[in-house]
Structures are given as structure tokens and as C-alpha cells.
Amino acid sequence: MMMFVIAIPYLLNRSLVGAAPVRAGQVVTLGTFRYRPAPDWQIDRGASQRDLVSVLVKGATTYRLTPLGRQSSAVGAFKAAVRRYEATGHGRIGGDPASVSTARGLTGLVAPISGNTVAGTLTVLVAGGQGLGISLTARHTAPLTAEIADDVVTMLDSVEVVDS
Numbered sequence: 001m002m003m004f005v006i007a008i009p010y011l012l013n014r015s016l017v018g019a020a021p022v023r024a025g026q027v028v029t030l031g032t033f034r035y036r037p038a039p040d041w042q043i044d045r046g047a048s049q050r051d052l053v054s055v056l057v058k059g060a061t062t063y064r065l066t067p068l069g070r071q072s073s074a075v076g077a078f079k080a081a082v083r084r085y086e087a088t089g090h091g092r093i094g095g096d097p098a099s100v101s102t103a104r105g106l107t108g109l110v111a112p113i114s115g116n117t118v119a120g121t122l123t124v125l126v127a128g129g130q131g132l133g134i135s136l137t138a139r140h141t142a143p144l145t146a147e148i149a150d151d152v153v154t155m156l157d158s159v160e161v162v163d164s
């Protein structure tokens with residue numbers, strides 16, 4: 001009996017929190033945006049929240065997508081995303097942002113992230129008056145690989161606006 005009292009909460013916690021493999025063909029919707037996570041990544045169920053934030057992990061790399069709400073321009077959305085990211089204390093956004101566009105025609109801005117323990121990029125896309133912030137970070141102890149970079153490009157290119 002005591003074993004069940006201990007095992008049940010443990011198993012429930014393991015099923016609700018932790019990482020789950022991305023399913024083949026899986027689509028994640030975040031507000032007015034959706035994207036396809038790359039296979040071989042894990043969905044961080046503890047950090048992800050339906051329609052609010054999607055967090056994927058692969059080794060020491062984290063890919064986080066967060067809707068930014070109503071945004072009239074890529075510059076405004078970028079400033080909002082920078083404030084949000086820097087408030088976490090994980091790193092700073094450096095340099096002037098560069099223009100970026102996806103295979104599906106979404107446009108935005110991208111800039112490097114640097115910190116004591118991580119490096120990466122912050123990308124912001126704006127479509128239909130809505131913004132989407134995307135941070136990619138990797139620990140300095142395990143820098144990005146070519147495979148991860150290819151996955152990120154594929155995931156970024158899969159971002160599209162949900163039909164209303």
C-alpha cells in the first residue's frame with residue numbers, strides 16, 4: 001500500500017512535467033502563429049504553456065517561442081522581446097538587429113544573444129499586427145551544431161499565421 005502512495009504522485013509528476021519527444025507531423029499553435037517542431041527535439045512540458053509559450057530542448061540547446069501580442073512594427077516587437085528576454089537575466093541582446101525573412105514570407109528582425117553561460121539569437125516575426133519572439137540559446141559548454149542550426153532554420157521557416 002505504501003508503495004502506491006509513493007509511486008502514484010511520482011508517476012503523475014513525471015507525466016505532467018519533463019520533456020516529451022516531438023511526435024511526427026506535430027504542429028504547435030501559439031496565438032495567431034503555428035509551427036512544426038523538428039524531430040529529435042523534446043518539448044519541455046514544464047516550461048511550455050498552451051497558446052502562451054512553446055519550449056523545445058535538444059541537448060544543451062533551448063528554442064523558445066512566445067507570442068508578443070499586438071505589434072504594429074517589427075521594431076516595436078523587437079524592443080518588447082528584448083525587454084522580456086533581458087528581464088530573465090540569462091543574457092543580453094547585442095548589436096543592431098538585422099532583417100530576416102522566412103520561407104513563408106514572414107519578416108522580422110534578428111540579433112545575437114550573449115551571456116556568461118549562453119549564446120544564441122533572438123528573432124522576432126510580425127504578421128497581421130501580431131508579434132512572435134523566438135529565442136535560441138545554447139550553453140557555452142555545448143555550442144550549436146550544424147544539425148541543430150539546420151533544425152532551427154527548418155522550424156523558423158515552418159512558422160505561419162493561423163487562418164482566421
